[in-house]
Amino acid sequence: MLVSIPGPPILPGELTKIDDVFKETLRERELSRQSGEATALAARLIELYQNGVQDVVALRALAKLF
Structure with a gap:
């Protein structure tokens, strides 16, 4: 299923940051x-x-709240 997500594209280096937080949270x-x-x-x-939360520390903190 293809989902359209509005907003600017996420570049490979940025996606790596998101993926690191994702993997850490899964563990x-x-x-x-x-x-x-x-x-x-x-x-x-x-x-x-x-939506502008691009700091890894902030992403980690918010992932814990989700």
């Missing part, structure tokens, strides 16, 4: 990458990033 929560929770987390991290 902390002991979640499978294929779980619905992981999918929702990934979407939320991308949304946060595109």
Whole structure:
């Protein structure tokens, strides 16, 4: 399923930052990458990033709240 996400494109280096936070959060929560929770987390991290939360520390903190 293709989902259109409004906002500026995310460049490869930026995607790496998001992916690092994503993987770290999955490890902390002991979640499978294929779980619905992981999918929702990934979407939320991308949304946060595109809305201006581009600092890794801030992304980590907000991922813990999600």
